[in-house]
Amino acid sequence: MLSASEDIFRYRSSSKKDKIMQKSITRNGFGLRFAILISLAVLISTLLFFDYSTFLHDPNNIFTFLLTKQENTLTILSDKTSLSNKIPDSDPCTGRYIYIQELPSRFNYDFIKNCDALIDGSDRQPNICPFLENYGFGLEVENSKGAMSNSSWYCTHQFTLEVIFHNRMKNYKCLTNDSSLASAIFVPFYAGLDISRFMFGNLNETVKDSLGRDLAKWLSRKREWKQMWGRDHFLVSGRIAWSYRRKIDNMSQWGSNFRLLPESMNMSMLAVEASSWKNDYAIPYPTPFHPSKDNEILLWQRKIRRHKRPYLFTFTGAPRPQLDDSLRGKIISHCLGSRFCKFLDCSQEDNCYNPIKFMNVFQSCVFCLQPPGDSHTRKSIFDSILAGCIPVFFDPASAYRQYLWHLPENGTKYSVYIPVRRVEEWNPNVENILRGFSEHEVLAMRKEVIKLIPRIIYADPRSKLMLEDAFDIAVKGMLERIERVREVIRNGSDPSVGFGEEDLDKFTF
Incomplete structure (x- = not known):
């Protein structure tokens, strides 16, 4: 049995320990709350500055789905709509999906x-x-x-x-x-x-x-x-x-x-x-060229840049016997009558189905005549550009007012334009017009034509070109x-x- 003095001492000792423990718990509680706040701050910072583009590049990625899953914000009302805000600005495909x-x-x-x-x-x-x-x-x-x-x-x-x-x-x-x-x-x-x-x-x-x-x-x-x-x-x-x-x-x-x-x-x-x-x-x-690597394009451009061109101009196409007075008919007659022109008759054999034949002709000529075909345009326009041959147009609807995204706005940079208003009255000397261009002018136009090549070809679908x-x-x-x-x-x-x-x-x- 404890004495009164021992009991008092024990009480005082116990009370002192309780106070010390209470102070310790208070300090530890404050430290714990402080640690939680610091952790939350770090987590928020990480979320704010983390680069999600790797995940968000693919809209079908499950992580993207979790981030962006929400009701469609497009509103259909009397044929009116607003843009969805579901794709974050950091996504490289924003606006391109x-x-x-x-x-x-x-x-x-x-x-x-x-x-x-x-x-x-x-x-x-x-x-x-x-x-x-x-x-x-x-x-x-x-x-x-x-x-x-x-x-x-x-x-x-x-x-x-x-x-x-x-x-x-x-x-x-x-x-x-x-x-x-x-x-x-x-x-x-x-x-x-x-x-x-x-x-x-x-x-x-x-x-x-x-x-x-x-x-x-x-x-x-x-x-x-x-x-x-x-x-x-x-x-x-x-x-x-x-x-x-x-x-x-x-x-x-x-x-x-x-x-x-x-x-x-x-x-x-x-x-x-x-x-x-x-x-x-x-x-x-x-065109016939469908590269899978950028280097294939660059090598081709180098090849045709150095190619010798013994003929001044060419017309590649089929005559229209039922339309003898057509622009095409006059151009064929003019080409056949000039020793500076190379005519490739597309009505013969497979001249214009076999790319070896028509690409050989286009590469050997400085200018390629491109009158309207059965319609305003011709495939030959782009085959000739691919060969580094300067196109010659007779109708603005053949190229200048057609391929606004792919060809330069200033047509004189890469082509020659010879206007035709009334075919029956048209009889210019195409040869003399083309011979009137200086060597410097021809080289400048050919340089622009060769620069256009990546823009007018369709690459292999398995390719990943850097060039557009x-x-x-x-x-x-x-x-x-x-x-x-x-x-x-x-x-x-x-x-x-x-x-x-x-x-x-x-x-x-």
Whole structure:
């Protein structure tokens, strides 16, 4: 039994210890709270300054999904919309995402499977099948006999651009599977292959127009369509845009009425030749060169820069016997009458199907005459630029008012323009005009032509070029076009005004 003094001592000792422990707990509690605050500050700093671009580059990445999953901020109200804020500014693909609208195979892949039913527009090929090989590039040129470099050259047809473009788009670096993130919707409809089924047949117009009409109805029912009612949709054609604007319902009339359908008028079309409507845009015809490396382009430019050119000018094309008084007929006569001109007759054998033959001619000439063909433009324009041959134009609608994204605004930097107002009265001496250019002027123009080469070729879809090619420039131009429409909507204006209207002054110069 403890004494009173011992009990008092124990109480005082115990009380003292309790006070010491209480002070210790108080100090430790404060330290713990301080440590938690410091940890939170470090965590917030890390989150603020961490670079998310690696994760956010792919919109289909699960991390991106967790960060950006929210309700679609696009508001559909009386055809008006606002931009989604779902993509952070740090994402390198901001404003560049494209969604490929998956279509039933009858609108694209079935044409390739049944290519034996598609004619190429000449009597030298039974069908277009060989030209659909290798992503739409055609058969590879195995031995160019010195006319071209060792690889990446193909027998490319002028009408296969929609297949080439689709294959490039599949490897576009800013694709998304989430259409609400997309700045543009790509519609891979092979419209040119569609109309090639009835090029020369007197088919009922209902048959001619059926697939395009089906596509328009199919698209208009999709969720993606209702975001901007199709004004963020675009498609590509390997044929001229005029082929889809048949105004007359007549079995003998060429083409379809696809671009006159209300739904189609809300979309934009990239084609090898634009029409006078504001929602048609021209991009280059495909050439035979489809490089997979930047170095292949640089080596080719060096080769043609040093190439000797024994002829002053050339015309490469087929005569039109039924149009003897045409501009083409006069130019052929002029070329045949000059010892400074090299004429390549495209009506003979495979002169203009075999790239070895026409590239040899283009590389041996200083100037390449480019009068209008069956329409304003010609594939030969881009084949000649590829060969370093200075193009000579006779109509502003052949290039200057067509390829606004791909060719310089100042046409005199890379070409010669000889105006023709009335063909029946036109009889200039082309040879004398071309001989009037000094050597310094010719070298300056050729330098500009050779600089254009990366911009007018379509690279191999498996490539990762640093240089911008025709595909890159076309996509950038279309994205800018759609962004301008969004700006109109943001400003409260009607986006349909002027979107799909005809511009009668489009080809004036």
